[in-house]
Amino acid sequence: MSCDLSSPKRKLIAVCQMTATNNKRKNIETCMELIKLAKDADCLMTFLPEACDYIGKSKEESLSMAEPLDGETLQLFCDTARQYEMWLSLGGIHEQILVVRLKHSHVVIDSKGGVVAVYRKVHLFDVDIKEQGIRLMESDYVIAGDAVPAPVHTPVGNVALSVCYDMRFPELSLALSGMKADILTFPSAFTYVTGAGHWETILKARAIETQSYVVAAAQTGSHNEKRTSWGHAMVVDPWGTVICQCTEGTNFAVAEIKLDYIQEIKCDVPVWKHRRTDLYSVVGNTSKEYLFCGKIVNEERIICKTESTLAFMSCSSIVTGHVLVIPLRKVSRLSDLNVEETADMFDEDCEISSLSSISHQMARRSARELRSM
Missing domain, CATH: 3.60.110.10 (Carbon-nitrogen hydrolase)
Known part of the structure; x- marks a missing residue:
């Protein structure tokens, strides 16, 4: 045929x-x-x-x-x-x-x-x-x-x-x-x-x-x-x-x-x-650096990474603790992402927002407790 x-x-x-x-x-x-x-x-x-x-x-x-x-x-x-x-x-x-x-x-x-x-x-x-x-x-x-x-x-x-x-x-x-x-x-x-x-x-x-x-x-x-x-x-x-x-x-x-x-x-x-990873390993030192706007995002700033999304602490943010969520694949605009990448990025953003909210609440509570001592 x-x-x-x-x-x-x-x-x-x-x-x-x-x-x-x-x-x-x-x-x-x-x-x-x-x-x-x-x-x-x-x-x-x-x-x-x-x-x-x-x-x-x-x-x-x-x-x-x-x-x-x-x-x-x-x-x-x-x-x-x-x-x-x-x-x-x-x-x-x-x-x-x-x-x-x-x-x-x-x-x-x-x-x-x-x-x-x-x-x-x-x-x-x-x-x-x-x-x-x-x-x-x-x-x-x-x-x-x-x-x-x-x-x-x-x-x-x-x-x-x-x-x-x-x-x-x-x-x-x-x-x-x-x-x-x-x-x-x-x-x-x-x-x-x-x-x-x-x-x-x-x-x-x-x-x-x-x-x-x-x-x-x-x-x-x-x-x-x-x-x-x-x-x-x-x-x-x-x-x-x-x-x-x-x-x-x-x-x-x-x-x-x-x-x-x-x-x-x-x-x-x-x-x-069947691979016996308890006896040997095949994974070497892979890249620990990522790029954002032409600048290297060092490993210590990374909060979490999924298959297609990266979340990291900004080193030059106006607000302390500002977290950026970006796609791992370099694209010109968000509309260039496929459906799976868009969904993953949205889920990651929601999770980071939730964690940030909890972190800020804990920080405010600690501050109140310190003032009351």
């Missing part, structure tokens, strides 16, 4: 493959064309590979071409996301931090053009295999990230962020799965040698052990005389089956995300129920 790929009810995604060079303008044009084609294929979200902005010929060139997140390159992607009403995963752009250091940052942009999540690669790829002529030392010029953000709620499911070499650390994937990730992402620029031996095997392993979809956008082909990437961008389902894969060259493949299939697999093989 044939299926209608244009049905709006289907959660279609595009996993992309490209050959980035040190020509940033041309690379971005390639990305824009892939995004347009994904839109024409009725995809809700497009996944671009690591280094989708550029791949420099040297450490010095890579550093000189990096931009801050408020730079022109990211703004172009935000504008494109808004133009096509498309969610974007920029699998790795070079974020300028210092003159001699940068970060590999995975950025998610929503369909309104807003940046909703940023993950900085935590595992740096350092390898020096003289016999094979391979030497890539990211730590020479890249600063490792120090936080694991919660998965992003998107129209295709909860998307967890990582980059390339992160796939070799199953603890990270299990931790993200424990945070309700439906989709793990491994945008990559895998070397040809390691890709031939490990690429598909590792991706299948991460999908099977976490019972999640795995989306791996990829660089492919020769970037310069010293660097070649494996390619084979693909999507793996929770059973470990490759459901789509890119052919050679710059292109994309379409996959459907079926969230009910994830639950079916988890019911059939209930490994999370």
Whole structure:
């Protein structure tokens, strides 16, 4: 039976493959064309590979071409996301931090053009295999990230962020799965040698052990005389089956995300129920900081946190003890929240108001008692 790929009810995604060079303008044009084609294929979200902005010929060139997140390159992607009403995963752009250091940052942009999540690669790829002529030392010029953000709620499911070499650390994937990730992402620029031996095997392993979809956008082909990437961008389902894969060259493949299939697999093989957390743990140090109006909300100010709402003490309020209740997902206006998020935020606000009222009553009673002594 044939299926209608244009049905709006289907959660279609595009996993992309490209050959980035040190020509940033041309690379971005390639990305824009892939995004347009994904839109024409009725995809809700497009996944671009690591280094989708550029791949420099040297450490010095890579550093000189990096931009801050408020730079022109990211703004172009935000504008494109808004133009096509498309969610974007920029699998790795070079974020300028210092003159001699940068970060590999995975950025998610929503369909309104807003940046909703940023993950900085935590595992740096350092390898020096003289016999094979391979030497890539990211730590020479890249600063490792120090936080694991919660998965992003998107129209295709909860998307967890990582980059390339992160796939070799199953603890990270299990931790993200424990945070309700439906989709793990491994945008990559895998070397040809390691890709031939490990690429598909590792991706299948991460999908099977976490019972999640795995989306791996990829660089492919020769970037310069010293660097070649494996390619084979693909999507793996929770059973470990490759459901789509890119052919050679710059292109994309379409996959459907079926969230009910994830639950079916988890019911059939209930490994999370069988996990012996009394003997071992898989959850690492996840992010303890949240953003509000561009400022960090430190953990000590947080009163409570639900799946989609955060309540915290304001550090600059007019009234002492002022509590702010905000959605965890970054949105431009409250009307952008879905029904579940709106209900959760309202319930949290009511609970905080009730607790605040009780607290004020107790404070007034204590003051009266002190005055009567």
